[in-house]
Amino acid sequence: MDSIGKTYIVTGGFDVSSREQISTAFEAISLQSPDIHxxxxxxxxxxxxLDNLGxxxxxxxxxxxxxxxxxxxxxAGTAYLKHLCTRYPEIIQDEKNREGLxxxxxxxSESVIRADPDMASCNTSKHAVVGLTKSWAKDFVRRGVRVNCVAPGLTDTPMVRNENLDQAMVEELINSVPMKRAARPEEVAELxxxxxxxxxxxxTGQVIPIEGGITI
Structure with a gap:
């Protein structure tokens, strides 16, 4: 629970690409905490x-x-937005009180500012998420919903330490960061x-880099 008294639930263990699994997860969460802010x-x-032979x-x-x-x-985003619009119809219609719903x-990722080589799929998907963020921000701001985007650089997570990745390449990437290290997960979490x-x-509608200066 944060300083303003709202509760956040951390959940996982399902495939976000499955609409059915997302719907099931939201039903379970709403039973535990109907007010999802x-x-x-x-x-x-x-x-x-990254070994694709060019x-x-x-x-x-x-x-x-x-x-x-x-x-x-x-x-996940559409499930959440539909939840808000159906649970709080009277707030959404009240222009004076819907702010902060x-x-x-x-x-x-920082690849939306500076595309990463040999990562067309990731670059494309991340740019598309920015477009979706801006669209939702414009469409739902009048309903009291803010939508923003965080764009981390290299972050010290299990994905980065994957044994299938060339760790010499990872170290080279780290050395290219002006701060000479990867981001810590908690630094991204605080933002x-x-x-x-x-x-x-x-x-709302903003893309906020947290990348140690690599895109400067």
Whole structure:
């Protein structure tokens, strides 16, 4: 629970690319906490290897990454927005009191500012999430919902430490960051919590990099 008394539920263990699984998850969450004031779309995947011999990525890899990174964001976001619109119809119709009804934070990456090489599927999916963020921000601001996007750079997560990735390449990437390290997960999390809170009331439709200066 945060300083303004709202509760956030962390959940996982399902496939965000499945509309059915998302619907089931939202039903379970709404039974536990009907007042859902925030959503973070953080699920994302990348190719397990960048060794594509200079060829385009295979179709099945591109599709799977789009299914998770883009359609996963779409599935969860639309489920949440429909929940708000059906649960609070009287607030949504009240122009004076609907501000602060909800907040969505979508996770993308610094590749929306500077495309990563050999990562067409990820670059495309992350750019699409930015477009979706801006569209939702414009469409739902009048309903009291803010939608923003966090764009982390290289972050020290299990995905980065995947044994299938060339760790020498990872270290090279880290050395290219002006701060000479990857982001810590908690640093990204603090920015997300700020955007979920009621403090940035006048902020919506924004893409906020947190990347150690690599895109300067």
């Amino acid at each position: 925030g959503l973070v779309n953080s699920a994302g995947i990348a190719p397990e290897t 060829l385009p990525e295979e179709d099945d890899i591109f599709k799977r990454i789009m299914d998770v990174n883009l359609y996963g964001t779409w599935n 909800g907040s969505i934070v979508n996770l993308t 997300i919590v700020f955007l979920l809170s009621e403090r940035p009331f006048y902020m």
